[in-house]
Amino acid sequence: MRLSVPIIQLKLFRILTAIALTGWQCPALSASETDAYAFTAADIVFLKTFSLSSLPPPPLAPSNSYANNIRAAKLGKSLFFDLGLSKGEKFSCASCHQPQQYFTDGLARARAHGTARRSTPTLLGAAWSPWQYWDGRKDSLWSQALGPIEHPGEMALDRTSFAKILLQRYGDEYRGLFGNTPDLSAPQKQASPLGDAAAIENWESLSDRSRRQINRVFVNAGKALMAYQRQLRLPRARFDRFVDSLARTQGEKDARTELASILSQAEVEGMRLFMGKANCASCHNGPLFTNFEFHNIGAPEPDPERVDLGRYSGVQTLAADEFTCLSEWSDAGPTQCEEMRFLKRAGAELVGAFKTPTLRNVAATAPYMQAGQLDDLAAVLNHYNVPKPPLYDREQHPNRPHFDILPLKLDDTEMASIAAFLATLTSHYPEDDIWWNQ
């Protein structure tokens, strides 16, 4: 099996990975004793699969017919930064996903109206992922966007108030895109199926028609937020310039000075380890350095009293979600929702498994792991070098859950060069356009 698959083939790739991760070794780059910058033709082909130059546009999204609509993306951008769409006008998506910090917040666990259980992931690259959240409990960016709006710890606005405020502030844009705006003057109270007891009661007392009208506005806002996130672009990082230069010159000896001016010898050494001996590329692969799969790597349990079951509980939440690709709010026909149709719903390997995060810009987005348990890249590498067996609830899960990594036996210099390599994946923040100049 080849590791170097273009991202378009990721579906097949993910299936194969799921079946055969254990025992699968990454085809190491050929080691060079004498010249750090010497690569074979096969190495170059392999490395190219990691370059941003190989990244296709975000995959088709049949559940959102506005996915590539620029006007929807512009509306989504306004919504993303609008504090007025939260309780007390205090928080927006950008409070936690700060563009200047690669759409993260630098915190171990996100904070807004409350403190979240998990840490804020970057949004750069999220448009390519079939699942959203660390446990993949959402199957699209539009459905994901509806979560934080109503979440009591995040933006904490009930669905009805959200729909009303949105139409007040963005009525013209909304009408231009989605057609008529409903008259929402009748529902007077805060009403939402996910709020506190009073909000739920109010929601249940609304007419079916009102509930559907509110849901329609809510869903369309999610679709606009998704369209915005699909426009976010990653400029090439030093790593990409290195690989592109290597591909252009096919590793000719004369080009070595150019290569050496882009990546240092230690960074190249770290790249070889990452792709080979340290096996990182078996999960962190493709131009976004992720297979978008779920794995248990035994990251230290942040709260042993309340073990995070990761994907295991994520699939259950997903199966009960009212806004999936298979729902009435989706623009897709049921046969187009392949991810949901082939969803793996159970199995010991889901316990404590989290979505492989992108490593793009990772050096700038500490702390690390699903709850920010590890402070810096040195701690991450120490973890991979000597992993500790994961915690799990023996009564609930008598079968030992899958543990997807093995000790690496790297020395300190090797770990430091992998960390140095990871820093070459940082794209420069485009001052003038906050990742999308429209």
Ligand code: HEC
């Ligand atoms: C309180 C801070 C906070 C706010 C506000 C917030 N998020 Fe998040 N976001 C998070 C956290 C924390 C996670 C991960 C939660 C988890 O996995 O359980 C997350 C996850 C995501 C993801 C999934 C990314 C991935 O790779 O899995 C997307 C997309 C996202 N948020 C977009 C948004 C949008 C759009 C908004 C506004 C409507 C928003 N967020 C508001 C903190 C926040």
Ligand code: HEC
């Ligand atoms: C078996 C698949 C797998 C392998 C192999 C693997 N990773 Fe990971 N990596 C993951 C998953 C899954 C997470 C998230 C785990 C969590 O949050 O509990 C992760 C998280 C990370 C993070 C934290 C990123 C963030 O934004 O929080 C870094 C850094 C990282 N890995 C680097 C590496 C390096 C370096 C190697 C090789 C030494 C490696 N990984 C090997 C799957 C893998």
